Amino acid sequence: MTTLLDDFLSGDRSRVIHALWQTIGSRDPGELDPLVAALPRIRRQTTALDLGGMIYSNNAHLEHAFTKIEQYRDGKCWCAAYPGILTNDPRKEEAAGHIVIRSTSEPGWSMTYDCECTVCGQEFDVEQGDHHFTWWNWVPRGRKRRRGEV
Ligand SMILES: [Zn+2]
Structure with a gap:
């Protein structure tokens, strides 16, 4: 079974996009905890990726997924x-x-x-x-x- 972390680190545009939306919608500690620990690695592995996007940039959505992980880490609602x-x-x-x-x-x-x-x-x-x-x-x-x- 592949995890969200695998998807984020895959270097594959469609898998990263899948992972970012899953992260944004998730309230499951089992899914989010591994991402908290790996956040610096995820950032490094995804900075060079151009995720495209028709009207709004998917890279901006990726940033939002990172913000969500940080808010979860910091105990925010x-x-x-x-x-x-x-x-x-x-x-x-x-x-x-x-x-x-x-x-x-x-x-x-x-x-x-x-x-x-x-x-x-x-x-x-x-x-x-x-x-x-x-x-x-x-x-x-x-x-x-x-x-x-x-
Ligand atoms: Zn609230």
């Missing part, structure tokens, strides 16, 4: 990986139980979502837009201190 990439559909994240959508603007191709992480309670304003395909921009809300709250 899974939701820390939502900002910085445009592929997280709030409805799919809600179906997976990762977030709840508390409210939305008038539904349409251009709309906003008010979301909350089910793990840590972080709130996000998510803007949905369309540029060749539908994208979502996740912006974390600063924790607002309410009147009377210590």
